[in-house]
Amino acid sequence: MGILERIASMPERLVIGVASSGSASAVRVALLRLKGTGLSLSWTLLAHDSLEYSFKVRDLILRCSEPGGGDATLICRLNVLLGELFARAATHIAGRAGLGIGQIHLIGVRGQTLQNLPAPVTLTGVAVRSTLQVGEPAVVAERTGVTTVGGFGARDLAAGGQGSPLVSYVDYLMFRHRARGRLVISLESLTSLTAIPASAGPDDIIGFDIGPGSMMVDDLIAELTGGSETRDTDGRYARRGTVLRGLLARLLEHPFLQQPPPRSCGREEFGRHFLKEILRENPGASREDLLATLTRFTAEAVAGACRRYVMPHNVYEEAVVSGTLVLNRYLMEQVREAIPELTLTESGEYGLPVSSKEAVCYAILANESALGTPNGFPTVTGAGRPAVLGSITPGFSGPAAPRQ
Amino acid sequence: MGILERIASMPERLVIGVASSGSASAVRVALLRLKGTGLSLSWTLLAHDSLEYSFKVRDLILRCSEPGGGDATLICRLNVLLGELFARAATHIAGRAGLGIGQIHLIGVRGQTLQNLPAPVTLTGVAVRSTLQVGEPAVVAERTGVTTVGGFGARDLAAGGQGSPLVSYVDYLMFRHRARGRLVISLESLTSLTAIPASAGPDDIIGFDIGPGSMMVDDLIAELTGGSETRDTDGRYARRGTVLRGLLARLLEHPFLQQPPPRSCGREEFGRHFLKEILRENPGASREDLLATLTRFTAEAVAGACRRYVMPHNVYEEAVVSGTLVLNRYLMEQVREAIPELTLTESGEYGLPVSSKEAVCYAILANESALGTPNGFPTVTGAGRPAVLGSITPGFSGPAAPRQ
Numbered sequence: 001m002g003i004l005e006r007i008a009s010m011p012e013r014l015v016i017g018v019a020s021s022g023s024a025s026a027v028r029v030a031l032l033r034l035k036g037t038g039l040s041l042s043w044t045l046l047a048h049d050s051l052e053y054s055f056k057v058r059d060l061i062l063r064c065s066e067p068g069g070g071d072a073t074l075i076c077r078l079n080v081l082l083g084e085l086f087a088r089a090a091t092h093i094a095g096r097a098g099l100g101i102g103q104i105h106l107i108g109v110r111g112q113t114l115q116n117l118p119a120p121v122t123l124t125g126v127a128v129r130s131t132l133q134v135g136e137p138a139v140v141a142e143r144t145g146v147t148t149v150g151g152f153g154a155r156d157l158a159a160g161g162q163g164s165p166l167v168s169y170v171d172y173l174m175f176r177h178r179a180r181g182r183l184v185i186s187l188e189s190l191t192s193l194t195a196i197p198a199s200a201g202p203d204d205i206i207g208f209d210i211g212p213g214s215m216m217v218d219d220l221i222a223e224l225t226g227g228s229e230t231r232d233t234d235g236r237y238a239r240r241g242t243v244l245r246g247l248l249a250r251l252l253e254h255p256f257l258q259q260p261p262p263r264s265c266g267r268e269e270f271g272r273h274f275l276k277e278i279l280r281e282n283p284g285a286s287r288e289d290l291l292a293t294l295t296r297f298t299a300e301a302v303a304g305a306c307r308r309y310v311m312p313h314n315v316y317e318e319a320v321v322s323g324t325l326v327l328n329r330y331l332m333e334q335v336r337e338a339i340p341e342l343t344l345t346e347s348g349e350y351g352l353p354v355s356s357k358e359a360v361c362y363a364i365l366a367n368e369s370a371l372g373t374p375n376g377f378p379t380v381t382g383a384g385r386p387a388v389l390g391s392i393t394p395g396f397s398g399p400a401a402p403r404q
Numbered sequence: 405m406g407i408l409e410r411i412a413s414m415p416e417r418l419v420i421g422v423a424s425s426g427s428a429s430a431v432r433v434a435l436l437r438l439k440g441t442g443l444s445l446s447w448t449l450l451a452h453d454s455l456e457y458s459f460k461v462r463d464l465i466l467r468c469s470e471p472g473g474g475d476a477t478l479i480c481r482l483n484v485l486l487g488e489l490f491a492r493a494a495t496h497i498a499g500r501a502g503l504g505i506g507q508i509h510l511i512g513v514r515g516q517t518l519q520n521l522p523a524p525v526t527l528t529g530v531a532v533r534s535t536l537q538v539g540e541p542a543v544v545a546e547r548t549g550v551t552t553v554g555g556f557g558a559r560d561l562a563a564g565g566q567g568s569p570l571v572s573y574v575d576y577l578m579f580r581h582r583a584r585g586r587l588v589i590s591l592e593s594l595t596s597l598t599a600i601p602a603s604a605g606p607d608d609i610i611g612f613d614i615g616p617g618s619m620m621v622d623d624l625i626a627e628l629t630g631g632s633e634t635r636d637t638d639g640r641y642a643r644r645g646t647v648l649r650g651l652l653a654r655l656l657e658h659p660f661l662q663q664p665p666p667r668s669c670g671r672e673e674f675g676r677h678f679l680k681e682i683l684r685e686n687p688g689a690s691r692e693d694l695l696a697t698l699t700r701f702t703a704e705a706v707a708g709a710c711r712r713y714v715m716p717h718n719v720y721e722e723a724v725v726s727g728t729l730v731l732n733r734y735l736m737e738q739v740r741e742a743i744p745e746l747t748l749t750e751s752g753e754y755g756l757p758v759s760s761k762e763a764v765c766y767a768i769l770a771n772e773s774a775l776g777t778p779n780g781f782p783t784v785t786g787a788g789r790p791a792v793l794g795s796i797t798p799g800f801s802g803p804a805a806p807r808q
Contacts, residue, residue: 002407002408002409002412002775003776004406004407004408005408005409008406052591056528056530057528059634060527062474065476066476068475068476068477068478069475069476069477070475070476070479071472071473071474071475072468072472072473072474072479072518072519072536073471073472073519073521074472074784075474075476075536076519076525076534076535076536077527077532077534078533079520079534080532080533080561080562081527081528081530081532084532085530114476115476115477115480117477117480121481123460123481123482124460124461124464125462126485126489128481128484128485129484129489130478130480130481130483130484130540131480132476132483136558137795138555138558138561138562139558139562141562142562142563150795151795151797154540154542154543155542155546157484158487158540158542158543158545158546158547159546159807160482164784188513191598210421212548220745221606236465239623243527264559284466288588301780305744310418311516325549360747370800371406372406372407372521372798372801388801390797391541391542391555391796391797392795392796392797392798393559393794393795393796394554394773394776394792397776397792
């Protein structure tokens, strides 16, 4: 029996999800017990954690994340370095749940995005749409011995999709409801949205990247503190500032926010070069005022996306929010203020701790890939067909079989 | 039944191998009919071809292949561009054999190596050994619909190996002999060697990268002709030159050639920067003399590797040569002269056309990976265990199953 058959034949699977945060600040990791697949999937979260990158690792990532940044030697090494860190994160979370890594059946990996270039360019006469993640699955599979699925986004892009938000498939499995229309809003380094009308089938789902999340705020803090701080914990600085109205208005005119879905964004739109432009244009602004403005920008972008592309088309009563940015109470106040017509529920109320969201998502996507269940979501990403995303790197299958 | 089980359950498989040449000059592609796996494998070559890269593609590859060359945006795009070209090559070779791509069961892909860094470096406290190939398997799988295996080298490195020569596994399957000791010498952009004593088991095999092949010669021609020519066809220029004895002696002192196996090399050792050093140190030398010297260097390096690391340990009567460089008659004369004690046989005599070697190799490696047969060769690459190499990207499994 092949390795995937063994995985598929199990009544339940222990699956780890590992996701490098888009803000390049940490590895999120979660361990789940999964049964079934597709609409019959049921899940139990056994453990989750977030492991911070060192300043040096974050710096290496950011160097490769700017347009034209990095070089081949660095990317070659960073790919393996992150693979090693992912493997350690997986082993750590198994231990946290009292398990050895050898007891785990499957790992899903979302690598660190260095570049996200879904807009076609013509290169030597060939239309090219591309995305680049690092964090080598072969290293994870070899260090842990566990079959590892990665490369989800690359396949969605190849299938004509935007490569994002891949989380919408999992949002649909988790939060669809017969009688209630729900928005599921992910507040991470970037923000995205999945709109699930009551009784929705897969083709009724809308999902897209909203835009900026913690990425700009984190980058600004790092810039202003010379890297000694990397986040505005709980909106501590932002809360003391005053929103700069002119700047906010200009931010909300960002071309990405005007782009109809499907759409996906990354550092190309909201990375450090964009931040530097803001700092250049507002030389006298205080840290507090800038952070207040960027935080309000995120909240307004979320509200604008809901009002413009989603709420006119269906009835939604509830917005389920998840993602590490939910832990920023100040931002959450701003979001609540910006869309008072929606009831905001934290995903923790449904058993999904807000900061476990991304890692949980990639555990579930890996489960589907290993079982051959299509986990691409064409109506969301714009792909041409519901592909089985990802590439599967085999783990150890026990002692190697003798060569025949 | 899962996609890998369907592949494994077939009495015979149509498998395409695609390999980007180390000299960045062409995609080699071959279509085989395969039965069995491991020592029970039998193969029939149905078609093979070589599709030249344009000057522009070659230039993009070379920019990313120097130490510290390229950037993340270019690598992101090049990865997809080569994936698209690999998919076209696969479709082309199926057509050449009168088949539709939908009739193919499996594709094995050897991406273009941009960086090969097996020597450990410590990065943020983590020992990192890395290799970077581009030519996205997800693009190949999506364009062709065929399950695609890639990333062989990354896994061998993760398992502690040198990532090269992966071809030794296939050499062993094809050329082992009960009564005859054989050397199998691959003469491609780089050269490698597999030594198979009579009646050898897998653990008796020695294999390693010898060093320079057509890479330096091709680069020199391109440099001297401003890119209008990219190879010294049949040693046309070299034949008219005179070997520069002093330069040859210095070349043969190259540290890589003194390094005991396991060892692997790439552009890091023999790329354009090395060539530029040679040109700088020999400003008055003619093109013909330089090419004669580099060609002799290749032949002497092959002979030296055989004499130093292989022939003292066992009896070898025959050397089977393969690789596109075998088509260079002048080089072959030099090799014959350098090791008169061995009978040189071209692999074509055994039904393996010399220029199909690399592509055939990756078709066979993919077959093994899909069937779960370990195809890593620890005694050759130095890996810690016989791993199943590669990552598997699923093809279409017919019309997507309805979501349950």
